[in-house]
Structure formats: structure tokens, C-alpha cells
Amino acid sequence: MSYEALLLDLDGTLLDGRGEVRPRNLEALRALEARGVPVMIVTGRSSLSAAAILDRIGLETAAVLFNGAVVYCPRRRRLIEERVLSNRTLERALGYSRASGLLTVVMAAREKRGLEPRNEREREALKGLHGLRQVPLEELALDGAIRVTWFSDRHRGSGELAAEIEAFVDQPVYLTHFPLDVLVDHRGSEMDVVDLHPPCRGKAEALRVLEELYGVRPARVVAVGDATNDIPMLEAAGLGVCMSGGMPEASSVAGRVIGDHDSDAIAELVEELFGATPARR
Numbered sequence: 001m002s003y004e005a006l007l008l009d010l011d012g013t014l015l016d017g018r019g020e021v022r023p024r025n026l027e028a029l030r031a032l033e034a035r036g037v038p039v040m041i042v043t044g045r046s047s048l049s050a051a052a053i054l055d056r057i058g059l060e061t062a063a064v065l066f067n068g069a070v071v072y073c074p075r076r077r078r079l080i081e082e083r084v085l086s087n088r089t090l091e092r093a094l095g096y097s098r099a100s101g102l103l104t105v106v107m108a109a110r111e112k113r114g115l116e117p118r119n120e121r122e123r124e125a126l127k128g129l130h131g132l133r134q135v136p137l138e139e140l141a142l143d144g145a146i147r148v149t150w151f152s153d154r155h156r157g158s159g160e161l162a163a164e165i166e167a168f169v170d171q172p173v174y175l176t177h178f179p180l181d182v183l184v185d186h187r188g189s190e191m192d193v194v195d196l197h198p199p200c201r202g203k204a205e206a207l208r209v210l211e212e213l214y215g216v217r218p219a220r221v222v223a224v225g226d227a228t229n230d231i232p233m234l235e236a237a238g239l240g241v242c243m244s245g246g247m248p249e250a251s252s253v254a255g256r257v258i259g260d261h262d263s264d265a266i267a268e269l270v271e272e273l274f275g276a277t278p279a280r281r
């Protein structure tokens with residue numbers, strides 16, 4: 001199979017345990033894009049969180065953020081597409097926060113608001129949320145909200161929490177969920193997390209964007225990730241690849257598994273699958 005584009009998750013995939021991109025991996029990606037092959041970052045991170053990382057990486061291919069709800073141009077540093085939550089959905093989501101008492105964060109493209117943490121466990125859960133402003137519940141509603149996030153330490157797994165939220169909100173939405181300790185900065189956390197987004201196909205939106213903007217069909221795409229929110233793009237791509245330290249659910253749907261994020265496995269994958277000559281003409 002001749003591949004024509006590469007999709008890459010950030011956390012647990014391209015970013016190593018220090019939150020950096022290993023030099024050999026970065027060199028391989030920049031060289032691949034310079035040959036005319038789109039190299040697209042596809043992340044659950046917000047635009048506020050991802051922008052500085054995208055600047056450091058220095059790729060020009062459009063990026064997909066917020067688990068598929070936003071398409072971002074790193075060269076012009078602006079949004080190309082933005083899906084937002086309806087007023088009805090946001091109202092019901094915050095109604096769940098009121099009823100449950102769970103720690104809640106609401107994010108828009110350029111702003112994040114969250115409830116004040118009540119203990120050390122909640123304070124640690126918010127670590128790394130760039131640009132977060134803490135406000136009372138009645139001020140959580142944001143114009144143009146893209147995501148609502150809840151943190152819980154009293155549910156039997158993130159799946160149970162997601163099902164409860166979905167039933168309460170009862171609106172068309174896209175949900176992702178995970179135990180917080182899958183993130184490097186939160187190892188040992190007992191919190192579960194649910195993110196609620198506007199209706200979309202999750203990270204599989206990246207395949208649509210590739211075809212619309214770059215003319216690359218899904219069968220010609222390699223997608224690399226490590227977590228459950230990566231599954232939509234791993235399944236939709238011609239080849240889905242999981243990192244060796246990835247979640248079992250992600251590795252089970254991948255076509256192959258490579259080394260971990262603290263290795264040069266991505267550079268080796270690029271060299272193997274895309275070779276030394278341009279994949280596109």
C-alpha cells in the first residue's frame with residue numbers, strides 16, 4: 001500500500017514523557033511534510049493548550065483539535081472550522097453539574113472557566129489546564145462553548161460516568177471518557193473524566209478534512225494514537241497504528257503496534273511506510 005498522509009495524536013504518541021517531541025521524530029515529520037505529504041496533528045487538546053505545541057513542532061498542515069470539533073491552521077494561527085454546543089445542550093450539561101456537584105470545566109476556543117477545586121485531589125486534576133479561570137457555577141456558561149468536562153472520584157469507571165451524563169443531557173453530542181491516570185502528568189490519580197463535545201465523528205473528522213483540503217482518501221492515510229479517543233481515526237484510516245504503551249482498547253483496533261512515545265518509533269514508521277521518495281505527485 002502506498003500511503004499519502006499521516007495523522008498523529010499528541011499525548012502518549014508524539015509527545016514523550018517530558019511533553020517534548022524527540023528530535024529524530026520531529027526531523028522525520030518535517031522532512032515528510034516538506035516532500036508534500038500532509039502531516040496532521042489530531043488531538044483532544046483545546047486550541048489554548050495545543051497552539052504553543054504546534055508552534056514548536058512547526059508543521060503547516062491543518063490540525064484537528066478538541067477531539068474533532070475544531071480545525072486549526074497552524075501557519076495563520078486561526079480556526080478554519082469550529083463546532084459549538086447549542087444553548088440547550090450547554091444548559092442541560094450545567095444542570096448535570098448542579099445536580100451532581102462534580103468538578104466542571106467549560107472551554108471555548110479562547111477561554112476556559114472552571115469551578116473552584118474543593119480538595120487536593122481536585123486541584124491536582126486541574127493541573128495542566130492552560131488559561132483556566134475559576135468561577136462560580138452561575139458563571140460557567142461561555143458563549144461559543146465547545147467542550148464541557150467533568151471530573152469524578154465516585155463512579156465505577158469513566159464509562160459509568162459517561163452513561164450517566166449522556167442520559168441526563170439527552171441531546172445530540174459526542175462524548176469521550178477516560179481514567180485521568182492515563183495522562184503522564186496524572187499518574188496515580190483516582191479521578192475519571194468525561195468530555196462532552198458538539199455532534200461530530202470525533203478524531204475521524206481528520207479523515208474528512210484530509211480529503212476535502214488535500215485530496216487524500218482515507219485508505220491512503222496512516223493514523224497513530226494510543227487512547228480510546230483515537231479509536232475513530234484508527235478505524236477510519238487505511239492503517240491504524242497504536243503505541244506500545246497505549247490503552248488496550250486502542251491497540252485492539254489497530255493494524256499494528258510500534259514502540260512507545262519515549263522512542264524514535266514514529267521516525268522509524270515514517271521511514272518504513274513513506275520511504276525516501278514523495279508519496280504524492
